[in-house]
Amino acid sequence: MSKKQKVVSRSSAEAEYRGMAQAAIAIAHNPVQHDRTKHVEVDRHFVKEKLDAEIISFPFISSEYQLADVLTKAVSTTVFLNSLDKLGMRDIFAPT
Template sequence: MGGNLVSWKSKKQTTVARSSAEAEYRAMSHTVAEIMWVRQILCEIGYPVQDPTPLWCDNQAAIQIATNPVFHERTKHIEVDCHFVKEKYEEGLISLTHVKTGDQVADILTKGVTGTRMNFICNKLGLGSSHDST
């Protein structure tokens, strides 16, 4: 909020996905539930959110599943409750944007990164260089 991180969660998925798109879509569903909770809290304390909350995803297939109103044969194995993302997108409560793999700041938490990449991600997150004194 105000350019600052509000919530962060990292969790191993409890179900096996048949594709990376399905895995991303399931993660998006959990994230949308968190977004809706934060929006409700803000509304209750007198700060209703009017604009769609941006949800960034690095998997274009998952974004297509959420934004395409046609139910495809390839998505029939995704459980109905995961279509929560599509519902909130259609209601205009979230916006879905693709983030390029090279701009994915979550890599700092999920992958081994080089010093150069670490500095790039730290700058994107608004953190000082790992070599700066505090």
């Protein structure tokens, strides 16, 4: 028998954006925290300025090279095994 799920999972990107938005709202409503985080706005403008001037770029990196993907999303078996190898994780139950 199937049961209606009470919880809907979010993609990791959506969850991260939601978390950032909630943190920003909390900071904006707290004047003490707001004064401590003014440098974030300066940093954001600095990075945006460098992006617009094409001094820096954020290229797309495929899952093959993103080691964190194995911990946050479904990846192919090949990517999974390669990531585990790069992270130095071994199957302790594998025959030697």
